[in-house]
Amino acid sequence: MHVLFVSPTGLFRDGVARLLTDLATRVEVRCADYAAIALRRGSLPDLLVLDGDNVREALNAVNVVRRTQPGLPVAVLLTAIDSRTVDGFLAAGVGGCVGKAESADVLLDALREVLAGHTNPLPALSASTNAVSPPAEARRLRDSTSEANPGALTKRQIEVLALAARGESNKLIARRLDITEGTVKVHLHTVYKALKVSSRSQASVTAARLQEVSDVQIHQALEGQISVQRLLVHMTPIRFKAGETLFHKNASSDALYYVVRGTVSLQEIGVEVGPGTILGEIGLFSPDHRRTCTARCQSDCELLSASAADAMRLYYQDPEFATYLIRLITRRLGANKLRPKD
Structure with missing residues (x-):
């Protein structure tokens, strides 16, 4: 399998490139900068992974790929998950958007789903070009978010959601808030129902658009608390x-x-x-x-x-x-x- 990872040079690119070799038994990973990317028909890989933080360059690359090889699986890695950015990538035909705060296992599972052409519930937002069309999937996610009721969440549930959205495990959330892991699970179950989502990743996407969650995260930072998990990718x-x-x-x-x-x-x-x-x-x-x-x-x-x-x-x-x-x-x-x- 040949994987092309397009990202600026640096530790992040090197680290992700090493992770991508675990995608299958025999994987060759080639790295390129956006300025030097070559997407000619003869050199196209089996999977294209893009660092999507430079949205304009990433979208340009996706558009080139879609003209050259429409069926090529494409995944995008993002630091900030917001509906406008994700919707833009989905509409361009990207198979999956994965938050950089996710674990290595989540990333690899997400990429395998994209390669298989399946709708992938694991990363922050994803869609399959063979399942629901990207614009329709984006609209469905927006509609479900509009039906959500974040106002029904308690202060403690917002705190749990804020930590979960930053990639903290249930065990660490329990330690941070001085509650049991069982209580964390109960709070997350209530959060999922209130936000009309079915997974931690989907809740994290919605959390990125909630002012209440942003306020809690900023307060945690002011208290000297920072989630190392999302820093690990850097x-x-x-x-x-x-x-x-x-x-x-x-x-x-x-x-x-x-x-x-x-x-x-x-x-x-x-x-x-x-x-x-x-x-x-x-x-x-x-x-x-x-x-x-x-x-x-x-x-x-x-x-x-x-x-x-x-x-x-x-x-x-x-x-x-x-x-x-x-x-x-x-x-x-x-x-x-x-x-x-x-």
Whole structure:
């Protein structure tokens, strides 16, 4: 099987390309940038996967494919799931739209459904060119949403929906809200009925259009809570041994880090941080994009790394992530200002 993945160069493209090799027993994945994409009849793959965040370029590519090979299965990966964008891709003939916050298993299952020509309920929104026509499917989804009654949801149910829409598991939702997993399942069942949906993914699509959910997610970000699950697609795991330096003061700020395991010491300010901490955010926004201190691993560390370009792209695309970073930077600058000088 030949898969063509079209996306800007970077960690995201490399990570997804590796995932796509698990799609079947023998898969050859070719990557291309939109500027260099070649969609001639002789070079067309068995499956085309597009990074849809640049909507105009992605739609142009879909239109070219539809003229060259109308039956080619096409799937689109999106950071932000909204009805206008998804409807546009469906109308253009895309077989499925998958949210980047979904897990690797969900992505692969969704792509297999697109390859098989089936309607796929797993990703955020999808349609099959052999089943209901894309415009009709989009209208059906809009109609069902208009019949939904989000006003019937309680504050707690909105909180559960907000976390579920960000890819959190029932177990983590229960821990965050200090309730049982059984209670989370009951709340989600009620949410599905109120929103007239039948799955977690469909509920997440509707949640993206609800102001109440957006308000809760922004509040969670202001409280210092961020869903790492949806960041994973932008990040690459790396390991450091105890005593190794993650980055030096005044070095170019080329990446953002998330600590999964271990302890990292910020040398100049005498602060140690552990699992669940984001590092390197201040350098991304400094005028000369330089590190403000040295980060050294006090123990063996497992981290997730995102390039500066991917981190900034996510900052502009995701208001919740942007809010979280602004809060984090403000608190750290405030703490540094109050720290006694030697």
